[in-house]
Amino acid sequence: MTLDTRAEAGAAPASAWPIRLDGVSVTYPNGTAALRDVSLTIDAGEMVSVVGLSGSGKSTLIRAVNGLVPVTSGTVTVGPYTVSGLSGRRLRQVRGHIGMIFQGFNLATRIDVYRNTLVGRFAQAGALRGLLGVPTAHDREVALSALHTVGMLDKVWTRAGSLSGGQQQRVAIARALSQEPSIMLADEPVASLDPPTAHAVMSELERINTERYLTVLVNLHLMDLARQYTRRMIGLRAGEVVYDGPAAEATEADFEQIYGRRIRPQDRLGDRT
Amino acid sequence: MSGTTAEPAARFEVPPRPRTWPRRALIVSALAAFTVATCLPAIGGVEIDLGAIARNWRHGAANLSALLQPNWAFFPRTVQPMLETLQMAFVGAAIAAALSVPLTLWAARPTNPNILTRSAVRAVVNVFRAVPDLVWATILVAMVGVGALPGLLALVLFNVGIVVKLVSEAIDSAEHPYLEAARAGGATQHQINRTLALPQNLPLFLNQWLYALELNVRISAILGIVGAGGIGRLLDERFGFFAYGDVSVIILEILVVVLVIEAASNILRRRLA
Amino acid sequence: MSSTVEARTRTTATRPGVALPPRPSRRGQTAATAVVGVVLLVATATLDVEWADLRDLPAAVRDYGTLMFADPDWSRLPRALFEMWRSISMAWLGAMLCVVVSIPLGMLAAHGVGPAWLRLALRGLFAVIRAVPEVIIALVLLTVTGLTPFTGALALGIAGIGTQGKWTYETIETLRDGAADAVRAAGGGRTAVIRWALWPAALPTLLSFALYRFEINIRMSAVLGLVGAGGIGSMLANYTNYRAWDTVGMLLIVVVATTMAVDAVSGALRRRIMEGT
Numbered sequence: 001m002t003l004d005t006r007a008e009a010g011a012a013p014a015s016a017w018p019i020r021l022d023g024v025s026v027t028y029p030n031g032t033a034a035l036r037d038v039s040l041t042i043d044a045g046e047m048v049s050v051v052g053l054s055g056s057g058k059s060t061l062i063r064a065v066n067g068l069v070p071v072t073s074g075t076v077t078v079g080p081y082t083v084s085g086l087s088g089r090r091l092r093q094v095r096g097h098i099g100m101i102f103q104g105f106n107l108a109t110r111i112d113v114y115r116n117t118l119v120g121r122f123a124q125a126g127a128l129r130g131l132l133g134v135p136t137a138h139d140r141e142v143a144l145s146a147l148h149t150v151g152m153l154d155k156v157w158t159r160a161g162s163l164s165g166g167q168q169q170r171v172a173i174a175r176a177l178s179q180e181p182s183i184m185l186a187d188e189p190v191a192s193l194d195p196p197t198a199h200a201v202m203s204e205l206e207r208i209n210t211e212r213y214l215t216v217l218v219n220l221h222l223m224d225l226a227r228q229y230t231r232r233m234i235g236l237r238a239g240e241v242v243y244d245g246p247a248a249e250a251t252e253a254d255f256e257q258i259y260g261r262r263i264r265p266q267d268r269l270g271d272r273t
Numbered sequence: 274m275s276g277t278t279a280e281p282a283a284r285f286e287v288p289p290r291p292r293t294w295p296r297r298a299l300i301v302s303a304l305a306a307f308t309v310a311t312c313l314p315a316i317g318g319v320e321i322d323l324g325a326i327a328r329n330w331r332h333g334a335a336n337l338s339a340l341l342q343p344n345w346a347f348f349p350r351t352v353q354p355m356l357e358t359l360q361m362a363f364v365g366a367a368i369a370a371a372l373s374v375p376l377t378l379w380a381a382r383p384t385n386p387n388i389l390t391r392s393a394v395r396a397v398v399n400v401f402r403a404v405p406d407l408v409w410a411t412i413l414v415a416m417v418g419v420g421a422l423p424g425l426l427a428l429v430l431f432n433v434g435i436v437v438k439l440v441s442e443a444i445d446s447a448e449h450p451y452l453e454a455a456r457a458g459g460a461t462q463h464q465i466n467r468t469l470a471l472p473q474n475l476p477l478f479l480n481q482w483l484y485a486l487e488l489n490v491r492i493s494a495i496l497g498i499v500g501a502g503g504i505g506r507l508l509d510e511r512f513g514f515f516a517y518g519d520v521s522v523i524i525l526e527i528l529v530v531v532l533v534i535e536a537a538s539n540i541l542r543r544r545l546a
Numbered sequence: 547m548s549s550t551v552e553a554r555t556r557t558t559a560t561r562p563g564v565a566l567p568p569r570p571s572r573r574g575q576t577a578a579t580a581v582v583g584v585v586l587l588v589a590t591a592t593l594d595v596e597w598a599d600l601r602d603l604p605a606a607v608r609d610y611g612t613l614m615f616a617d618p619d620w621s622r623l624p625r626a627l628f629e630m631w632r633s634i635s636m637a638w639l640g641a642m643l644c645v646v647v648s649i650p651l652g653m654l655a656a657h658g659v660g661p662a663w664l665r666l667a668l669r670g671l672f673a674v675i676r677a678v679p680e681v682i683i684a685l686v687l688l689t690v691t692g693l694t695p696f697t698g699a700l701a702l703g704i705a706g707i708g709t710q711g712k713w714t715y716e717t718i719e720t721l722r723d724g725a726a727d728a729v730r731a732a733g734g735g736r737t738a739v740i741r742w743a744l745w746p747a748a749l750p751t752l753l754s755f756a757l758y759r760f761e762i763n764i765r766m767s768a769v770l771g772l773v774g775a776g777g778i779g780s781m782l783a784n785y786t787n788y789r790a791w792d793t794v795g796m797l798l799i800v801v802v803a804t805t806m807a808v809d810a811v812s813g814a815l816r817r818r819i820m821e822g823t
């Protein structure tokens with residue numbers, strides 16, 4: 001089997017995209033102000049972590065980037081697009097360029113790994129193929145190489161529900177990779193995993209960032225993971241940015257400021273094994 | 274009992290017992306009043322005529338014992354109508370199964386976020402479900418004439434109502450994390466339904482399709498009473514002639530078929546689970 | 547930048563070298579689907595139906611729809627409401643009878659409550675009752691209590707025992723054994739287990755099923771009316787025979803409205819019961 005040249009060209013994202021938030025506020029319909037006037041710029045190809053206590057607005061921030069949560073005021077810009085204000089087909093098109101990984105993996109458990117991965121190709125499907133749900137040879141190639149990248153090719157026909165947590169998260173990463181995204185968002189990708197698996201998944205994200213040259217924005221609630229795997233760290237507290245700087249240099253005092261309390265043992269995962 | 278409870282009560286501060294009995298008494302007396310009202314013939318209630326049972330129980334006993342003496346010679350004449358009944362049940366369930374897929378996905382919240390079309394489909398299904406099966410058959414016989422066609426149509430309408438209601442409620446109450454992931458990847462609702470929601474929820478559908486088939490065998494056995502084909506026509510005719518031995522054969526046959534279908538679908542359910 | 551391109555080429559280029567595992571065989575599933583398909587085709591082809599008649603169906607639906615609903619005859623509404631109440635009464639009494647009989651029998655039929663022989667006998671009885679259509683039970687009862695709503699109520703009560711009994715023992719069996727074990731561990735006997743462990747835990751579900759039986763009976767009482775048990779079903783059958791479509795239309799509206807109202811009220815009650823308020 002020789003590689004389709006389109007597949008090879010397609011496997012390379014056109015470029016990483018920068019992310020810009022300008023005075024973004026999000027207030028949920030029930031009145032909770034989850035983000036207050038957040039402005040920040042993430043350069044193309046950066047790997048940035050967002051840390052903060054539960055309820056500090058980490059998920060809201062990451063969801064505002066791909067429009068899963070509409071912003072109340074301010075603008076969100078990714079690459080050439082302004083996300084805030086988009087809807088329908090245009091929004092889906094932009095989302096096609098942004099991969100996302102979830103804490104709960106969010107796979108369809110009764111469906112095999114192959115078809116779960118192909119979900120990443122949906123945004124690229126033409127009208128008729130979208131209607132019939134038939135992937136092209138190119139879609140297939142991209143999905144399989146994404147599975148290969150995360151080392152899950154041998155499980156391609158297994159039902160997603162019968163995989164272990166770490167394996168499911170790898171499939172979820174492959175799903176996001178098969179979008180050939182310019183940005184990768186991850187909302188606490190390792191919070192449901194045991195420590196060794198958590199390190200493996202974080203290394204996977206790190207590798208994707210360097211090998212595929214993607215902008216990566218990852219939510220973490222553990223300080224040592226943020227320090228180890230990301231260069232820049234953003235600290236959120238009650239919906240406001242209270243820290244933005246190099247992750248490695250963040251001191252205990254910085255974390256105590258982000259958390260608004262003393263460091264506790266459960267704020268650390270433990271070392272790489 | 275009072276001695277053992279009174280003593281600790283004196284020594285410990287027992288929080289006051291919530292007074293539930295007035296509400297309980299109210300509910301019970303409302304139910305009793307309603308029941309009494311349903312027994313008053315003057316206002317249209319049911320006249321409970323235990324005297325009739327005392328007077329005529331011999332008729333019933335004689336009929337029952339006649340029913341317990343099947344006239345096996347009649348069996349060959351029942352085969353053809355019984356086959357027709359089974360055919361109607363099966364074909365009706367199959368047509369309804371096909372129709373139920375799009376309707377159910379329209380009627381469930383996760384697979385149809387549009388509140389207008391969703392409520393419209395639900396309202397129509399609820400109206401159709403409120404018409405009893407044999408009433409459908411009666412009206413359809415008037416419309417398209419005596420035969421298997423009105424019976425088949427009645428079964429289809431009845432099954433679609435049941436399957437759409439039960440499956441859409443089951444889909445509503447289940448968690449669908451993969452929907453969010455697919456949305457984040459830029460998928461359309463149609464792509465999600467076609468490739469994820471339908472296969473993921475197929476076991477729910479299969480379960481209710483089997484249930485519809487079971488019900489159909491039971492119902493199509495009596496559809497003939499209003500002229501809608503199947504073995505019910507023969508049953509009605511033999512009953513009219515007081516040929517209880519023949520009726521007995523038919524009832525036994527229905528019983529065996531229903532039990533066999535129920536057992537078979539139980540086995541299938543277990544294998545699908 | 548150049549190193550990342552190299553890396554990317556490496557990851558994709560090695561992909562074909564790794565064997566894609568063979569797709570697991572789905573022959574069994576395909577065969578089963580094929581069998582069902584063939585049976586379905588044969589059944590459809592040999593069914594004694596003039597499919598051509600379907601072409602007239604849209605016109606018939608339009609014509610009869612107009613006859614029934616363009617100008618329903620509301621003059622007989624009082625009579626219809628009276629008969630509807632009779633059907634509701636039939637359904638309610640039938641549900642009461644059914645529940646009162648099937649709860650004790652169903653409990654005895656549950657695993658770990660009654661002796662094995664009784665369990666088997668009761669389950670057999672439930673299965674037989676489930677298999678006999680309500681209409682047939684009504685036809686037998688007619689000879690005792692005549693063409694009356696009482697017959698309808700009795701038939702609904704008896705016919706429902708099959709399903710209701712099954713639901714009862716399934717409910718008891720799906721209860722967590724913890725409470726029952728606790729009562730046993732405290733030295734309780736069979737009655738104590740039923741009274742203090744099974745009954746309180748199962749009560750909300752059983753009450754909810756009782757209301758559900760009432761909803762089912764509302765529909766069935768109209769059906770039994772068609773065979774002469776009285777109530778709205780009998781009225782509907784009569785006016786259909788007279789082909790008085792404007793009255794039939796009115797009756798259908800009454801049936802649908804009442805059924806949906808009962809469903810709504812009973813459904814809301816069931817939800818409250820299950821939520822424990």
Ligand SMILES: Nc1ncnc2c1ncn2[C@@H]1O[C@H](COP(=O)(O)OP(=O)(O)OP(=O)(O)O)[C@@H](O)[C@H]1O
Nearest residue numbers: 028029030032034053054055056057058059060061
């Ligand atoms: N859909 C919603 N509707 C209303 N309020 C919400 C919603 N989602 C989140 N919130 C509220 O917004 C605030 C921020 O929530 P968010 O999920 O962004 O926090 P988080 O930092 O991701 O927390 P966690 O670590 O627990 O995931 C919280 O107070 C939360 O209760």
Ligand SMILES: [Mg+2]
Nearest residue numbers: 058059060187
């Ligand atoms: Mg979160």
